Structure formats: C-alpha cells, structure tokens
Amino acid sequence: MADTTQAGAPAEAEGGADGHHPTQQEYIRIAVVLAILTALEVSTYYFEFGRAALPLLIVLMAIKFVMVAGFFMHLRFDTKLFGRFLYTGLAWAVVLYTLTLLVFVVDANQ
Amino acid sequence: MTVRDATPGRRPTTGRRARRTALAAALALVLAACSGEQNALDPAGPYAQAPHDLIIWVFGIAVVVFVLVQGLILFTTWRFRRREGDDAIPAQTHGNTKLEVLWTVIPALILAAISVPTVQLIFEQMDEPEAEYLTVEVIGHRWWFEYYYPDYDIYTANEMAIPVGVPVRLEMTATDLARAADLGVIHSFWIPRLAGKQDLVPGHTTYLNLQADEPGRYLGQCAEYCGLSHANMRARVVALDAGDFEAWVADQTTPADVPAEGTLEARGRELFGDLGARQACASCHAVWEGDGPRGPGQGPDLTNLFSREEFAGAIHDLTPDMLRAWLANPNELKPMQYDVNGIGMPNLNLTDEELDALVAYLMTLD
Amino acid sequence: MAMTTTPTTGAPTPRFRPSSREGILSWIGTTDHKRIGIMYFWTVLVFFAFGGTQSGLIRAQLAQAEQSLITAEIYNQMFTMHGITMVFLVVMPFAAAFFNYLLPxxxxxxxVAFPRLNAFSYWFYLFGGVFLYSSFLLGGAPNGSWVGYAPLSANAVSNMAFYAVGLQILGVSSLASAINFITTILNMRAPGMTFMRMPIMVWMTLVTSFLLLFAVPIIAVALFMLQFDAVFGAQFFQPASGGDPLLYQHLFWLFGHPEVYIMILPAMGVVSEVMPVFSRKPLFGYAAMAFAGAAIGFIGFGVWAHHMFTSAIGPVPRAAFSVATMFIAVPTGIKIFNWVFTMWGGKIRFTTAMLFSVGFVSMFTIGGLSGVMHAVVPHNAQQHDTYFVVAHFHYVLFGGALFGFISGVYYWFPKVTGKLMDEKLGKLHFWTWLLGFNLTFGPMHLSGLLGQPRRTAVLPEELGGTVELYNLLSSLGFVVLFGSALVFLYNLIRSLRRGEVSGDDPWDARTLEWMTATPPKPHNFDEIPTITARDEFWHRKYAEDEQHVPVPVPAGASVDTDEHAGHGEHIHMPDASVWPFIHTMGVLPLGYGLVYANWWLIGAGVVWMVAGFFGWIIEPLAEGDDDEPATALAAH
Amino acid sequence: MSVATHETSMGLDHRKLAMWIFLASEFLFFGAFVSAYLLYLDTTNRGPGVEIFDIPFTSVSSFVLLMSSLTMVLAHNSHVRGDMRGMRLWILATAGQGMVFLGGQVYEFTVFFREGLDLTQSPFASSFFFLTGFHGAHVFIGVLILLGLYSLSLTGKVKVGQDVKTEMVGLYWHFVDIIWVIIFTVVYLIPELRVGG
Known part of the structure; x- marks a missing residue:
C-alpha cells in the first residue's frame, strides 16, 4: 500500500486531473470500439475458430473490462489507488477461486 | 450401560516403542497408563503408529519452544519489574534487526524441518497398502456404520471384523444415494488406536488404511457432527486371528435358519415380515435366508445379529432384555427422528406378545 | 460506560432528529463513534452472558459420563449457539467496540468517515443477534454447529435457516464497518500521521478490515446457497442430484480461516498498545509488528483447507496446505518475541491491564504451538474434531482474543469514563480468570488425545475414568471462570459508579487518544494535532537530553488537552439521525420472510429498507449542511 | 472539485474511496458464484445444460447493458459541465436500458423454466440462476438508485457541482456492467464452444 501522506496528496487530487476527462465524442468512440469487440465475441458462436476461440474470448473480455474500467470508470485519470483496489480484488478472487477449483481437479484425477 | 471388553491390561512392548525418547515415555506414562480403548496415544497398528511417532517428535520440539518462551516471559517480567519508587525512564530502544532476523529465520527452519517428514507421511498413509489387503466398504448412515465385504458378500453393522496383521483398506462413503431415506450427511470413521479419522462424504469415495497388530476390540466413534444422535454413533473393529476370522466369515456367509412351524420363533419371523398396518421390520432390515442374492436394507442387516456384542449404533449391549426394550420404544434408548424426517427406527407400538415373539426370533439370528 | 453530556450548541434541530444527548432516543439516533463503541461493548457483554450460559449447560452435561441433564437436541442447539454467539456476537463485535471508540x-x-453508516453497522449487528436468538422462541435454535456443514444444514428439517440468514445480517454489519474503517484510516489521519506513525492498533484495524472486506462476501455466497437449499429447494449441496458438499466446506473455510485472524489481530493490536505503556518503552520492532500483522492476514487466506484435512481431499492438497499452514507460525512468532522484547529492559508496572496482556502472550503461545501440531496432517487425523482442537482454539480465542480485549477494557476504561477500574478486584479477576481458563481448557488437550470427540451430547463411559476426570476438571474450571466473570462485572459497575477519578493521562501513555480530554468531547479534539513522531504524546511529554536519556518536558509546555475550551463551539459535527435505525429494522421482516419463504414479509422488508434508505439519503448529515460529509467534519 | 479534497489525508473523496473499496470486495462475491457455476457445468441431473442458452438473444441484452455504460458516463459528463437537463436525460436512458436488460432476463428465465430448467432441477441450474440472478439483483438495485438520483436532481437535492454523486452511481453501474462482461464470456460463450465443437 502506498505510503501516501498529506505531502503527496494534492498532485493526485481529482480536481487537478479533471481537465483530462474524455469528451462526449471520445466516449462515443470508445463505445463503438466496445460494440465491435462484442460483435467479435458473439461471432465465435457463429463461426468456427477452433483452438483460437478460447484465448480469443478471454482476451476480448479482458480488453472490454479494462476499457470500461479505464475510461468509463475514470481509472486512467484518477488516483492509482482506486485501480489498485479494483485489480487487487479481482486478482485475489481469481487466485483464491482458481486454487479452490484446482483442489477439485487434482482430486478428480487421482 | 455399556460394558467394556474387560482386558485393557498391558500390551507387550514392541521394539519400536522401546526406542522412544525419555520425554515420550514420560508422556506415555501420564496418558496411556490410564487409557481407554479409544486412545490415540496408544497406537495398535502401523497406520496409527507412524503418525504417532511423528507427532511425538514434533511435540518434543513444541515442549522445548514452550519452555523457552514461557521461561523468557517469566524471566523478563521478573527481571524488569518496576521497583517501588523507581521513576527513571528506561532506554527507549526501538528494535534490533539482528535479533528480529534471528527469530524469523530459526522458526522458519524448524518448521521446514517438520514439514519434510509430514509431507512424506501424508502420501505413505494415503497410498494403497503394499502388501495384499482386505477391502471393506464402509457406509455412514444416521446414526450407524454399515460394513460390506465385497470379497465375501457380507453385510454387517457397527462391528467390523478384520484379520490380525493384514492391512485393511476401507472404501467409504455416506449413505448410498439409491437408498437415501436418511438424506446422507457427512460422517467420519475413527478408530484412534488403528488409524486417524477419515470423513465419509456423500457423493465421494474416500479411503482409509488400517491394520491391527494384536487381536482385540478397538473402539471408535463417528467424529463428524451428523445431527441429533451423533454422540450415539459408535464404531468397533474386532481384530481376529487368522483362524477366528475364517470362522467368522464362514458364519456370516451361512444363511439364517428358518424356525420350525408353530414355534414362538416362527411367529416372530411372521411378524418380522408382516405387522399389518404397521411398517414391517423386513421393509428396512434384511435377513438373508439363502434365497437369491444378498442386498442391503435401509437399516442394519440382521442375518447374524447375535454374532455382534452391541447394537443401536453400538451404544448398547446386545442382550434379549435390551433388545426387548429397544423394540418397545427405540427412541428411549437412542434419540432418533423417525417422526420428523423418517430417520432411525419407528416406535411400532408392539404388544407384549409380539415383543416376545420378535425377540425370540431375533435371538435365533446368530 | 458513562455518557458524555457535553452539549453541542448548533442550529435548532427539526422534529425527526433526537436533539438531546441523554435518554434512549439519543442512543438510538447517535452517530458519535464513541457512543456507538460503548453500545457495542454493552451488547457484547449481554451476548457473552448468553454464550457463557450455553457453555455452562454443556459443561454440566459433560461433567460426568453418560449424563442426560439436557436432551441431545437441546445439547446440539447449545453448542451451536455457543459457537455462533462467541464468534459472531462476542469476539468480532468486541473488536468493533474497540475500533469504533479508538480509531478516530x-x-x-x-x-469515522461515515458516522451514519457506523450506526447502521451497530444496528445490523444488534438486530442480527436478536434475530438469531429469536429462533429459540420460534421452534428451536440452529443445531448444525457453527460451521453449518452441508448437507446436514441444507436440510429443511434443520433449524439452520436461522443460522444462514442471521449470519448474513451480521456479515452486512461487518462489511459496512470494514469499508468505513478502511476509508477512515486512509483518508482521515491527522496531518503528519503517516502509515509508519500509526499505532499498531490502527494497523491491526486496517488489516482486520481488509480481511473482512475480502472474506465476508465469500461466506455470504455460501450462506445464500445453504439458505436456498434449505428453504427454496436449490441443489447446490444435494449429493442426490450431483451437488458437492465439499464446495460448502471450501467456501466456508475460505471465509472461516481469515475469520480466525479477524478475531485475533485486534487483540494483538490491543496488547501492542498496552505493553509499551506499562514497560515505559516503545514497541520493539514496530515495522516488523505492522508487517507481520499484514503477513498473517495475507497468508491467512491461503491455508483454509487445513480445516478439511480429513475431508474428501487428496494427498496433494493436504501436503500443500500443510506446508502453508506451518509457515503462518513464522509471523506469529515474530510478534511474540517482539512483545517480550518490548518488556525487556523496561520498568514493568503490573497493572491489571498489563497482567492480561502478559497472559495473552503466554496463553496464545500455547495455542500457537498446538496449532503447529495440527498442521502435521497424518496426526491431524487423530486430533481433528476432538477436544484437542477445542482446547487449541480456546487457547487462541479465549486465552488470546479475550485476554487481549479484557486487557484493553482495563486500559481504556479511564479514557471512556474518566474513572479507574479497581486494581484489587482487577487482580482478583485476572488470577481467577487465568486459573479458571487453564483448568477448563488445559485438560481438554488430554481428553481429546485420549479419544473424546467434540460435539457429542454424552460423554461415553467407555472412554475411561481418566477422560471422565479431565471432563470433571473442565467443568470445575467453568465454575471458576463464572465466578471470575462476576468479579469483572462487579468491578465494571462499581468503578463506573464510584471509581477513583483518573485524570486525563493516568498511565503516562504514549498515543494520541490520551492527549485529549477524558472522557473525550463529542468532537474529540479541540484542535487537530499535527503529528511529528510515532508515539506522538510521549514525545510531547519527554525529550532526550545530551546523553539520549529521556527527560520530562516541563509541564504545560506542549501538552495540549483542555486549555482551549470554548474553542469547540464552531466545530461542525454530524447531527444525530434515526434513519440508520429505522432502515435497519426492515431487516427483521426480510429475514423472517427468507426463513419461512414468505414473500409478503420479504416484500415488506425490502420496501421498508428502501424507504428507510431514502429517508437516510435525503436527510443532511448535519442541519444546514449541503450533505457533503467531508465539509461537515472539517474543523472550520 | 469537491471541498473534501483538501481535508483528507490522501486528498480523495471519502465516498469515492469507499465505493472502490466496496467494489473490490464484490469480486469475491461474484467469484464464488462463478466458481460454483464452473464446478457444476456438467452436473445437470438429466436436465437441460448449457445447450439451452439462446446466444443471439443474450448477446442483444448484453449489448444493451454495455451501451447503458455509455449513457451513464455521458450523464456524468453532462453533470460535470453543469448541464442538469442533459444529465437527467442520460440517467433516464441508462435506467431504461437497465430495465430492458432486466426484462430480457425475466423473459430468458421464463423460457428456461418452460424448458425444464428451474432452480431445483440440478446444481447446474441452481448455480446458473444464482449467478445471473444475483447479477440481476445488482442491476435492479442500480435502476432504483438511478431513479432515485433522477428524482433527487429534480427536487434540487442533487445540484450542479455535486457531480461526485453521479460519479458514484456511475462507478456502481459500470461495475455491474464489467461483471456482466465477464459473465457473458464465462457463463455463456465459453461453455457454448464445447456444445458447438
């Protein structure tokens, strides 16, 4: 955790960063990109991607996740601490539940 | 109420035990000398002995650490107590990196040393025994253990007979789902002197190895809370010499006799199969008379009932009087939930005449 | 404890706000973290009496073999409620009482950052406890043990729906507190209070809150599943349709193991405050203490399956979790040695608070050592679910957490009330408590290894006379503990009524909370101090001379307590609000609706809570405010 | 922007900080549901399995939810610029899309019920309904909050310059959206690969 104190605070204050927020047009452009990515995802249902399908879906999911979090939730413009919370929570969940499911998998293979 | 097997005396000293440290011997003296037959500190077979030896060693380390730390606490509090009228302010030390590294590294090394044999033994204990072994299937019911010997097609309950000196591998699960009238829950099979416990989980098969070095009656009980009568779910392992075990198998694989017509026993057999409007005994309890294949019932198999010493989850001695009391009102001898959700034995409101006949018949099943 | 009766002058209050600072309404509407902390404390004492009574019945039943003082059904309800009560209604909220009172x-x-959310947490806790205990009047209390393993608990016949819903309510309370405290610690430290200057108690609050933050949602899911299995026929843990009881165990212990540290870390924080003060030395190895606490929290998440060593898991996970478990002993050991070396070279004053802290270190060590023994998996199979385990976790939670908290009560009682607790009674309390505790739980190590399983309604005669003797000793220990608890209660009430007046700083303490008035005013500090050092207060009282020997600073030179009285009038504090209370009451119909599958009650509860929440958000935090909380809390 | 910034030790608004802390814990909540779902993927108890999903239909409702994030951020953007009319309009649009998504979910559940998939059918069914249902509950709460925000802005409780309030609602709403991004892939599309292949 950051040892941030009074001294370092104003630089990260949201008021200062406000000017960098995207404009309406930029938000719409981001949404269009998200729409295209979603279309790509759905296409795996209609077309045969073979072995590439699974990694493709996961990558697309990750990109969408990061875009919504980064732009719509302003993570890119806000203090890094917020992003740390979000990704710590996510990583913690992924690690714990992967371990849990691994216990089931390991035992099933015995 | 339960009368224990009256031979708790001293067991012969094996070579392994002789090699125990003085510390372990002292501990054993305190604990084992006055032990019962369900004593985890008095192992009677290799699958209980190995963990025991390991824990004695770990316990020794724990005792040393205990003495050092508590000694340090006592010494510090005595040495640095404030004396009357002493208002001086002690040196304001904030820490000492060397010391702190020391008490990080040393415990870590000790723990690493403990973890190596621990991990080895985990795999050894869970692997199939190397020698030829006997398989027994264990099924946990509320609230009794059922045993099935696939090699011999034997069903029995509460008391498991095993041959001395032969590894036994238990294949365990909770209530067979096909007859899930008692809504299978988790149990745990535990005979402390022969092996540690292992849970019986519905939908899973778990395994436990055990072996008895000496003939005897080894006590245990369900160790995973399983509802109302969890305390009354006992288990016994009866270890028999090779010859005795063969005789036991022969006895268990012989069909039950059919009593002669007109006797009280025959009347009992009739009632066993048909109680009119009331639920018949036979709807839950199997008595195999050699007709067709054997199969399990909802309740314990009664073909060789009187070959067992205890009944009702092995909490009561199996005597005609106890059996009669049980049939008259099972809930009084063991709390069950037949009226709530059909678990356990119902009160069939038997008349004195019916009780006499049923007890007489059941006594023929040995 | 005593009420603070300093009136705050402010704008006239509207009808809905309780304006008085006395009477029941002032407590229902309070948003003052100190008063909420006091409410937590007294509620904890009540539930502790309940949980203690249950353990008394348990010990009475097991005092002799084959006894049937109470039926098996009642016994099963008793040990289940004892566990739930002590874990969720006593130890956790006891920590919350300290956090609430002390953190700001x-x-x-x-x-705190959200005073009304803080009140909400308390009311959720209280109603959760009331809800759980109402089950006694509604057909029977939960009877499936505090772990509530499925499928036993996922059965419509069990009383475990109350358990599932009740714990869910308590979980909401904990989660709200956790968020509140983390925000407070990150955002509301006084100028100069860097992370490495925070008292260890604050560090432990932070770590505990993070543990709650990540652990509570997991049990929330497990409880929802259990609840829907039991009441609405879901199939999560029903083996007949392929459901896996192990999933419940994993989810429960993914929460349950961090929960162990949620209970012990706050007590470690208390001890880390008490020991330096009565040794007149700073805490030894501050940084190591802080990071060991964080490490315990972190590793504590990775060892959950060690509660399942005898369950249906294979050798690989058993080995992995065994090794992980062993290494959690390393940061714990660091803490123990650091405490001892805090005393080393000091001038130890054996007040009751100090005695309980030393008792904590000593007893907790025993619990830690038996914990290492549990990690030896092959023998864990002998110890698991026996009285050996019961002994182990009572040495951790009673010898650990409760000793620590009681130490904290003796230590901070003068801060809260302005009066000292009686030391003679306190010492009587300590020595009887220590004796009773060891007499109760010490023999359980032995009876467990001799074959006595836990959660059994009868003590079988076949276990032998030695086990019977140990059980009798345990039951006698309970009697001693009971008497000792009465001494404590008497001491509390007596000291509250006519205890010796303590003054602002009776212990020559080191941390900020002793720098302000005793008892503190509603706004805590007339002027927010600027922090220049760890142990700020100490450094204001003592300076080092040329030989680095600490010498007292002349009185009044820098001690800032009450000189600027009257300064506080323009300090803008949040007003009282009854909305958290009103909002929270809706959880009762909702809860009963979920237990009885009654959609009308569920609907009523939801509407009630939504309406209450609406009332909450449209009411300004303080009158005349534009509901910007930070503005309201600002000094000017 | 907010007066709060100068008063706190990290220069952050309490409410935003608290919201992010809360969202971090929500991952553990949804993660448990996802794990149960993955564990029980094949445990259908002779009832319907993943082949029952209507991917085109769910794609449309997923798309609606994704676009509601756009209108949400536009609402915040309007609020920042002091355009309260625009803010209200976009808030209503967001709530409307949320309701469309919920309507889609109700329809989907109804169809599944008719085809024999209900909560009590199998562990698979239970975990599917739990995961998507609890997400739906989050959307429902989000819609309530949006409507609350709308009405409060009408009564003047939410004013120009208090765009932190809209931002807070937005954070929650976007979070619910990114959870659906995960659910849509992990629950619907990936298992469907096996059916197709």
Whole structure:
C-alpha cells in the first residue's frame, strides 16, 4: 500500500486531473470500439475458430473490462489507488477461486 | 450401560516403542497408563503408529519452544519489574534487526524441518497398502456404520471384523444415494488406536488404511457432527486371528435358519415380515435366508445379529432384555427422528406378545 | 460506560432528529463513534452472558459420563449457539467496540468517515443477534454447529435457516464497518500521521478490515446457497442430484480461516498498545509488528483447507496446505518475541491491564504451538474434531482474543469514563480468570488425545475414568471462570459508579487518544494535532537530553488537552439521525420472510429498507449542511 | 472539485474511496458464484445444460447493458459541465436500458423454466440462476438508485457541482456492467464452444 501522506496528496487530487476527462465524442468512440469487440465475441458462436476461440474470448473480455474500467470508470485519470483496489480484488478472487477449483481437479484425477 | 471388553491390561512392548525418547515415555506414562480403548496415544497398528511417532517428535520440539518462551516471559517480567519508587525512564530502544532476523529465520527452519517428514507421511498413509489387503466398504448412515465385504458378500453393522496383521483398506462413503431415506450427511470413521479419522462424504469415495497388530476390540466413534444422535454413533473393529476370522466369515456367509412351524420363533419371523398396518421390520432390515442374492436394507442387516456384542449404533449391549426394550420404544434408548424426517427406527407400538415373539426370533439370528 | 453530556450548541434541530444527548432516543439516533463503541461493548457483554450460559449447560452435561441433564437436541442447539454467539456476537463485535471508540481518537480525527453508516453497522449487528436468538422462541435454535456443514444444514428439517440468514445480517454489519474503517484510516489521519506513525492498533484495524472486506462476501455466497437449499429447494449441496458438499466446506473455510485472524489481530493490536505503556518503552520492532500483522492476514487466506484435512481431499492438497499452514507460525512468532522484547529492559508496572496482556502472550503461545501440531496432517487425523482442537482454539480465542480485549477494557476504561477500574478486584479477576481458563481448557488437550470427540451430547463411559476426570476438571474450571466473570462485572459497575477519578493521562501513555480530554468531547479534539513522531504524546511529554536519556518536558509546555475550551463551539459535527435505525429494522421482516419463504414479509422488508434508505439519503448529515460529509467534519 | 479534497489525508473523496473499496470486495462475491457455476457445468441431473442458452438473444441484452455504460458516463459528463437537463436525460436512458436488460432476463428465465430448467432441477441450474440472478439483483438495485438520483436532481437535492454523486452511481453501474462482461464470456460463450465443437 502506498505510503501516501498529506505531502503527496494534492498532485493526485481529482480536481487537478479533471481537465483530462474524455469528451462526449471520445466516449462515443470508445463505445463503438466496445460494440465491435462484442460483435467479435458473439461471432465465435457463429463461426468456427477452433483452438483460437478460447484465448480469443478471454482476451476480448479482458480488453472490454479494462476499457470500461479505464475510461468509463475514470481509472486512467484518477488516483492509482482506486485501480489498485479494483485489480487487487479481482486478482485475489481469481487466485483464491482458481486454487479452490484446482483442489477439485487434482482430486478428480487421482 | 455399556460394558467394556474387560482386558485393557498391558500390551507387550514392541521394539519400536522401546526406542522412544525419555520425554515420550514420560508422556506415555501420564496418558496411556490410564487409557481407554479409544486412545490415540496408544497406537495398535502401523497406520496409527507412524503418525504417532511423528507427532511425538514434533511435540518434543513444541515442549522445548514452550519452555523457552514461557521461561523468557517469566524471566523478563521478573527481571524488569518496576521497583517501588523507581521513576527513571528506561532506554527507549526501538528494535534490533539482528535479533528480529534471528527469530524469523530459526522458526522458519524448524518448521521446514517438520514439514519434510509430514509431507512424506501424508502420501505413505494415503497410498494403497503394499502388501495384499482386505477391502471393506464402509457406509455412514444416521446414526450407524454399515460394513460390506465385497470379497465375501457380507453385510454387517457397527462391528467390523478384520484379520490380525493384514492391512485393511476401507472404501467409504455416506449413505448410498439409491437408498437415501436418511438424506446422507457427512460422517467420519475413527478408530484412534488403528488409524486417524477419515470423513465419509456423500457423493465421494474416500479411503482409509488400517491394520491391527494384536487381536482385540478397538473402539471408535463417528467424529463428524451428523445431527441429533451423533454422540450415539459408535464404531468397533474386532481384530481376529487368522483362524477366528475364517470362522467368522464362514458364519456370516451361512444363511439364517428358518424356525420350525408353530414355534414362538416362527411367529416372530411372521411378524418380522408382516405387522399389518404397521411398517414391517423386513421393509428396512434384511435377513438373508439363502434365497437369491444378498442386498442391503435401509437399516442394519440382521442375518447374524447375535454374532455382534452391541447394537443401536453400538451404544448398547446386545442382550434379549435390551433388545426387548429397544423394540418397545427405540427412541428411549437412542434419540432418533423417525417422526420428523423418517430417520432411525419407528416406535411400532408392539404388544407384549409380539415383543416376545420378535425377540425370540431375533435371538435365533446368530 | 458513562455518557458524555457535553452539549453541542448548533442550529435548532427539526422534529425527526433526537436533539438531546441523554435518554434512549439519543442512543438510538447517535452517530458519535464513541457512543456507538460503548453500545457495542454493552451488547457484547449481554451476548457473552448468553454464550457463557450455553457453555455452562454443556459443561454440566459433560461433567460426568453418560449424563442426560439436557436432551441431545437441546445439547446440539447449545453448542451451536455457543459457537455462533462467541464468534459472531462476542469476539468480532468486541473488536468493533474497540475500533469504533479508538480509531478516530488514535489517528486524530473527529469521527469515522461515515458516522451514519457506523450506526447502521451497530444496528445490523444488534438486530442480527436478536434475530438469531429469536429462533429459540420460534421452534428451536440452529443445531448444525457453527460451521453449518452441508448437507446436514441444507436440510429443511434443520433449524439452520436461522443460522444462514442471521449470519448474513451480521456479515452486512461487518462489511459496512470494514469499508468505513478502511476509508477512515486512509483518508482521515491527522496531518503528519503517516502509515509508519500509526499505532499498531490502527494497523491491526486496517488489516482486520481488509480481511473482512475480502472474506465476508465469500461466506455470504455460501450462506445464500445453504439458505436456498434449505428453504427454496436449490441443489447446490444435494449429493442426490450431483451437488458437492465439499464446495460448502471450501467456501466456508475460505471465509472461516481469515475469520480466525479477524478475531485475533485486534487483540494483538490491543496488547501492542498496552505493553509499551506499562514497560515505559516503545514497541520493539514496530515495522516488523505492522508487517507481520499484514503477513498473517495475507497468508491467512491461503491455508483454509487445513480445516478439511480429513475431508474428501487428496494427498496433494493436504501436503500443500500443510506446508502453508506451518509457515503462518513464522509471523506469529515474530510478534511474540517482539512483545517480550518490548518488556525487556523496561520498568514493568503490573497493572491489571498489563497482567492480561502478559497472559495473552503466554496463553496464545500455547495455542500457537498446538496449532503447529495440527498442521502435521497424518496426526491431524487423530486430533481433528476432538477436544484437542477445542482446547487449541480456546487457547487462541479465549486465552488470546479475550485476554487481549479484557486487557484493553482495563486500559481504556479511564479514557471512556474518566474513572479507574479497581486494581484489587482487577487482580482478583485476572488470577481467577487465568486459573479458571487453564483448568477448563488445559485438560481438554488430554481428553481429546485420549479419544473424546467434540460435539457429542454424552460423554461415553467407555472412554475411561481418566477422560471422565479431565471432563470433571473442565467443568470445575467453568465454575471458576463464572465466578471470575462476576468479579469483572462487579468491578465494571462499581468503578463506573464510584471509581477513583483518573485524570486525563493516568498511565503516562504514549498515543494520541490520551492527549485529549477524558472522557473525550463529542468532537474529540479541540484542535487537530499535527503529528511529528510515532508515539506522538510521549514525545510531547519527554525529550532526550545530551546523553539520549529521556527527560520530562516541563509541564504545560506542549501538552495540549483542555486549555482551549470554548474553542469547540464552531466545530461542525454530524447531527444525530434515526434513519440508520429505522432502515435497519426492515431487516427483521426480510429475514423472517427468507426463513419461512414468505414473500409478503420479504416484500415488506425490502420496501421498508428502501424507504428507510431514502429517508437516510435525503436527510443532511448535519442541519444546514449541503450533505457533503467531508465539509461537515472539517474543523472550520 | 469537491471541498473534501483538501481535508483528507490522501486528498480523495471519502465516498469515492469507499465505493472502490466496496467494489473490490464484490469480486469475491461474484467469484464464488462463478466458481460454483464452473464446478457444476456438467452436473445437470438429466436436465437441460448449457445447450439451452439462446446466444443471439443474450448477446442483444448484453449489448444493451454495455451501451447503458455509455449513457451513464455521458450523464456524468453532462453533470460535470453543469448541464442538469442533459444529465437527467442520460440517467433516464441508462435506467431504461437497465430495465430492458432486466426484462430480457425475466423473459430468458421464463423460457428456461418452460424448458425444464428451474432452480431445483440440478446444481447446474441452481448455480446458473444464482449467478445471473444475483447479477440481476445488482442491476435492479442500480435502476432504483438511478431513479432515485433522477428524482433527487429534480427536487434540487442533487445540484450542479455535486457531480461526485453521479460519479458514484456511475462507478456502481459500470461495475455491474464489467461483471456482466465477464459473465457473458464465462457463463455463456465459453461453455457454448464445447456444445458447438
């Protein structure tokens, strides 16, 4: 955790960063990109991607996740601490539940 | 109420035990000398002995650490107590990196040393025994253990007979789902002197190895809370010499006799199969008379009932009087939930005449 | 404890707000973290009496073999409620009582970040407890043990729906507190209070809150599943349709193991405050203490399956979790040695508070050592679910957590009330408590290894006379503990009524909370202090001379307590609000609706809570405010 | 922007900080549901399995939810610029899309019920309904909050310059959206690969 104190605070204050927020047009452009990515995802249902399908879906999911979090939730413009919370929570969940499911998998293979 | 097997005396000293440290011997003296037959500190077979030896060693380390730390606490509090009228302010030390590294590294090394044999033994204990072994299937019911010997097609309950000196591998699960009238829950099979416990989980098969070095009656009980009568779910392992075990198998694989017509026993057999409007005994309890294949019932198999010493989850001695009391009102001898959700034995409101006949018949099943 | 009766002058209050600072309404509407902390404390004492009574019945039943003082059904309800009560209604909220009272004082803040959410947490806790206990009047209390393993608990016949819903309510309370405290610690430290200057108690609050933050949602899911299995026929843990009881165990212990540290870390924080003060030395190895606490929290998440060593898991996970478990002993050991070396070279004053802290270190060590023995998996199979385990976790939670908290009560009682607790009675309390505790739980190590399983309604005669003797000793120990608890209660009430007046700083303490008035005013500090050092207060009282020997600073030179009275009038504090209380009451119909599958009750509860929440958000935090909480809390 | 910034030790608004902390814990909540779902993927108890999903239909409702994030951020953007009319309009649009998504979910559940998939059918069914249902509950709460925000802005409780309030609602709403991004892939599309292949 950051040892941030009074001294370092104003630089990260949201008021200062406000000017960098995207404009309406930029938000719409981001949404269009998200729409295209979603279309790509759905296409795996209609077309045969073979072995590439699974990694493709996961990558697309990750990109969408990061875009919504980064732009719509302003993570890119806000203090890094917020992003740390979000990704710590996510990583913690992924690690714990992967371990849990691994216990089931390991035992099933015995 | 339960009368224990009256031979708790001293067991012969094996070579392994002789090699125990003085510390372990002292501990054993305190604990084992006055032990019962369900004593985890008095192992009677290799699958209980190995963990025991390991824990004695770990316990020794724990005792040393205990003495050092508590000694340090006592010494510090005595040495640095404030004396009357002493208002001086002690040196304001904030820490000492060397010391702190020391008490990080040393415990870590000790723990690493403990973890190596621990991990080895985990795999050894869970692997199939190397020698030829006997398989027994264990099924946990509320609230009794059922045993099935696939090699011999034997069903029995509460008391498991095993041959001395032969590894036994238990294949365990909770209530067979096909007859899930008692809504299978988790149990745990535990005979402390022969092996540690292992849970019986519905939908899973778990395994436990055990072996008895000496003939005897080894006590245990369900160790995973399983509802109302969890305390009354006992288990016994009866270890028999090779010859005795063969005789036991022969006895268990012989069909039950059919009593002669007109006797009280025959009347009992009739009632066993048909109680009119009331639920018949036979709807839950199997008595195999050699007709067709054997199969399990909802309740314990009664073909060789009187070959067992205890009944009702092995909490009561199996005597005609106890059996009669049980049939008259099972809930009084063991709390069950037949009226709530059909678990356990119902009160069939038997008349004195019916009780006499049923007890007489059941006594023929040995 | 005593009420603070300093009136705050302010704008006239509207009808809905309780304006008085006395009477029941003032407590229902309070948003003052100190008063909420006091409410937590008294509620904890009540539930402790309940949980203690249950353990008394358990010990009475097991005092002799084959007894049937109470039926098996009642016994099963007793040990289940004892566990639930002590874990969720006593130890956890006991920690919350300390956090609430002390956190803002220790970091130099006027209140927590969200005062009304804080009240909400308390009311959720209280109603959760009331809800759980109402089950006694509604057909029977939960009877499936505090772990509530499925499928036993996922059965419509069990009383475990109350367990599932009740714990869910308590979980909401904990989660709200956790968010509140983390925000407070990150955001509301006084100027100069860097992370490495925070008292260890604050560190432990932070770590505990993070543990709650990540653990509570997991059990929430497990409980929802259990609840829907039991009441609405879901199939999560029903083996007949392929459901896996192990999933419940994993989810429960993914929460349950961090929960162990949620209970012990706050007590470690208390001890880390008490020991330096009565040794007149700073805490030894501050940084190691802080990071060991964080490490315990972190590793504590990775060892959950060690509660399942005898369950249906294979050798690989058993080995992995065994090794992980062993290494959690390393940071714990660091803490123990650091405490001892805090005393080393000091001038130890054996007040009751100090005695309980030393008792904590000593007893907790025993619990830690038996914990290492559990990690030896092959023998864990002998110890698991026996009285050996019961002994182990009572040495951790009673010998650990409760000793620590009681130490904290003796230590901070003068801060809260302005009066000292009686030391003679306190010492009587300590020595009887220590004796009773060891007499109760010490023999359980032995009876467990001799074959006595836990959660059994009868003590079988076949276990032998030695086991019977140990059980009798345990039951006698309970009697001693009971008497000792009465001494404590008497001491509390007597000291409250006519205890010796303590003054602002009776212990020559080191941290910020002792720098302000005793008892503190509603706004805590007339002026928020600027922090220049760890142990700020100590450094204001003592300076080092040329030989680095600490010498007292002349009185009044820098001690800032009450000189600026009257300064506080323009300090803007949040007003009282009854909305958290009103909002929270809706959880009762909702809860009963979920237990009885009654959609009308569920609907009523939801509407009630939504309406209450609406009332909450449209009411300004303080009158005349534009509901910007930070503005309201600002000094000017 | 907010007066709060100068008063706190990290220069952050309490409410935003608290919201992010809360969202971090929500991952553990949804993660448990996802794990149960993955564990029980094949445990259908002779009832319907993943082949029952209507991917085109769910794609449309997923798309609606994704676009509601756009209108949400536009609402915040309007609020920042002091355009309260625009803010209200976009808030209503967001709530409307949320309701469309919920309507889609109700329809989907109804169809599944008719085809024999209900909560009590199998562990698979239970975990599917739990995961998507609890997400739906989050959307429902989000819609309530949006409507609350709308009405409060009408009564003047939410004013120009208090765009932190809209931002807070937005954070929650976007979070619910990114959870659906995960659910849509992990629950619907990936298992469907096996059916197709």
């Amino acid at each position: 004082l220790m970091i130099g803040a006027r209140d």
